[in-house]
Each structure stands twice: as structure tokens, then as C-alpha cells.
Amino acid sequence: MKSKIFSTTAEGTQIALFLIRVNFGLIYIMHGLPKIFGGPERWEALGGAMGNVGLGFAPTFWGFLASLAEFGGGVLLVFGLLTRPAAALMAFTMLIATLMHMTAGDPIGSVLHPLKGLVVFVALLYSGPGRWAVDNKWARQVRTG
DSSP states (O other), X not given: OOOSTTOXXXXXXXXXXXXXXHHHHHHHHHHHXXXXXXXXXXXXXXXXXXXXXXXOSOHHHHHHHHHHHHHHHHHHHHHTSSHHHHHHHHHHHHHHHHHHHHHTTOOHHHHHHHHHHHHHHHHHHHHOSOSSSHHHHHHHHHXXX
């Protein structure tokens, strides 16, 4: 009998999407929590990274949005709620973080952390949340009226 856990079937893909979505969601909740509660000084420091893409104005605003994208996006991923919009915002945040670490000349480990997130969030943007997500429950309710 073939194991369902280590399967390349559609069911195995659903398990993999669930594990990736929930684990990365939890990681980014923990990563974003100190940022969201860091307050305006922390947000301003984070938002300064937008200068790397020519948006040097309103760093506190950009930093707050980045903090919210990490923390709030993580919560949404755990539940599979608004997965694609959350993944898009998180991917953009990780793109800016990757560029910031690269332009600062940080060690490769500092560059790879947001780059890993970027790749996963782009993949979730493409794949969607998988079967076990609130998004799918809502989609079924909309289809059935």
C-alpha cells in the first residue's frame, strides 16, 4: 500500500501546500510581531528601505505597511484567508527586504532569508492556498449561492 503522506498524487500536493502555507504563516507572524509593535521609530527604520526603489518619502508609513504585511499576512496564510492578496503583499515586502540587504552589502545569510520568503510567496500567489483553506470554503459558498 502506497503512503498518502509521501505521495506525488493530488492529495500529496494538498498536504504540501497546507504545510508550506501554515508554516510560513507562523514564521512570518513571529517575524512581524516585534515589528508591528515596534512603533513609529521601528517603522521609520524599516520604511527607509523603500529608498532603494526610489520611494524615499513617508518611511514610517512604508515601514508600518511592511510590518502589517508580515504579521497580518502571516495570520491570513495560516487560515488560508485572502491567500493570494496576502502572498502578493508579502512577496513585495520580501523583494524590498532582499534589495535592502543586497544594497547594504549584508552577508549572504541576511539576503537569503527574505529571498526564500519571496520565492515561497510567489509560488503561493501562483498555486493558491490549497484545498484546506477558508478561501475555498468561501468560494464553494459563492458558487452554490
